[in-house]
Amino acid sequence: MKGLIQRVTSASVSINGKTVANIGTGIVLLLGVEKDDSALQIQKMARKVFNYRIFTDADGKMNKSLFDMNGELLVVSQFTLVADTTKGNRPSFSKGATPEHGELIYQAFIKHVATEFHECQTGVFGADMSVSLVNDGPVTFWIET
Secondary structure: OEEEEEEEEEEEEEEOOEEEEEEOOEEEEEEEOEOOOOHHHHHHHHHHHHHOOOEEOOOOOEEEOHHHHOOEEEEEEOHHHHOEOOOOOOOEOOOEOOHHHHHHHHHHHHHHHHHHOOOOEEOOOOOOOEEEEEEEEEEEEEEEO
16 A cells, blocks of 8 residues: 655545535545555554654644644545556556455545544545645655555
8 A cells, every 4th residue: 555645734626626525734645555455554554644743843843643633634546656667658557456456445444544533535436536735845755554
């Protein structure tokens, strides 16, 4: 499982011009599911996203987590994150999950987050989405489990 997290002051997802998700201060997680991902990766990714200290404290240091800030989370499925780009000029998706497995893991991730941390906003798995965000900092990190 691979994730790209971005600290944001606001973010939204639209499909065909209709907003389906919207958050204020928090994190946008672009989530890529690989074919061997299971409950273990779900737990590791969720724990990392909520506990990663990327928000500033009173001294201006990145010492606060999404959990500490009681920030919002927007999760967007993005299979292109699992692409192998090491050879040639065309990405390979051989490590990526099948659409069925990818959606199963994605939905399980959303359920785990809601149970263990708090509700989150989501895109629509497999949909052609427009993601808008204001990256705060900019602060962006790549996470693998």
